[in-house]
Amino acid sequence: MVKTNVRNMNDLLTLLDKGLIVSCQPVPGSAMDKPEIVAAMACAALDGGAVALRIEGIRNIEAVRRATDAPVIGIIKRDLPDSDVRITPWLEDVDALSAAGADIIAFDVTQRFRPVPVEALYQRAREAGCLTMADASCLEDGLLAQKLGCDFIGTTLSGYTQTPVPEAPDIALVRALAQAGCRVIAEGRYNSPALAAEVMAAGAYAVTVGSAVTRIEHICGWFCKAIAQNEQNKLTGF
Numbered sequence: 001m002v003k004t005n006v007r008n009m010n011d012l013l014t015l016l017d018k019g020l021i022v023s024c025q026p027v028p029g030s031a032m033d034k035p036e037i038v039a040a041m042a043c044a045a046l047d048g049g050a051v052a053l054r055i056e057g058i059r060n061i062e063a064v065r066r067a068t069d070a071p072v073i074g075i076i077k078r079d080l081p082d083s084d085v086r087i088t089p090w091l092e093d094v095d096a097l098s099a100a101g102a103d104i105i106a107f108d109v110t111q112r113f114r115p116v117p118v119e120a121l122y123q124r125a126r127e128a129g130c131l132t133m134a135d136a137s138c139l140e141d142g143l144l145a146q147k148l149g150c151d152f153i154g155t156t157l158s159g160y161t162q163t164p165v166p167e168a169p170d171i172a173l174v175r176a177l178a179q180a181g182c183r184v185i186a187e188g189r190y191n192s193p194a195l196a197a198e199v200m201a202a203g204a205y206a207v208t209v210g211s212a213v214t215r216i217e218h219i220c221g222w223f224c225k226a227i228a229q230n231e232q233n234k235l236t237g238f
């Protein structure tokens, strides 16, 4: 088992401070989408220096819990027929995540039509003894969640409430939230070590990296695109 030394809230905050969180979320239905592979990715990430994990789904969290006591940010993703909110939309999701051993429960705090109010999700997570992470899309989302008492404000959903999704991460949002006094977890498109370092300098408390570490399909796609672009440039003389 990969052991950490988290005993209380202060230990957790110290551990996360300026740390790398790795999101181990395989492409759904892919060759990597198996709880034992998620747990192996989580252990490898911790061996590489990650201080915490972001894990989707109960079976995956249970598998990770069997492998390590490192802090887990738990989420459940759902495709709802009548709402664009995907991340931890139901109170039952909060209950299941806490029962599975998540330390921090993350949920969508965007101001979109949703089945359960953000306040109720927050209360439920607190009653379960978990910390809370607000997955925000903009400054207003983040500030409302901060006012509510959420422990961490994530920039997770910036760029995902509209199309097309931008290529660059939203460092300006991290800076604005940090300046407003939020404990910000920078998340979303931090696809290089340089970007992760840059966002720390912008005031992030921690940074979460997913695709660039754990989604082989995305990483290969980036390489293939760059190679194809280079070949195209040669043909067109650029």
Ligand SMILES: CC(=O)N[C@H](C=O)[C@@H](O)[C@H](O)[C@H](O)COP(=O)(O)O
Pocket: 023, 025, 075, 156, 157, 160, 187, 188, 189, 190, 191, 208, 209, 210, 211, 212
């Ligand atoms: C928008 C959304 O649903 N984001 C999800 C949130 O859990 C994940 O699909 C992302 O992989 C995660 O946020 C990490 O981001 P990136 O993979 O860009 O490092």
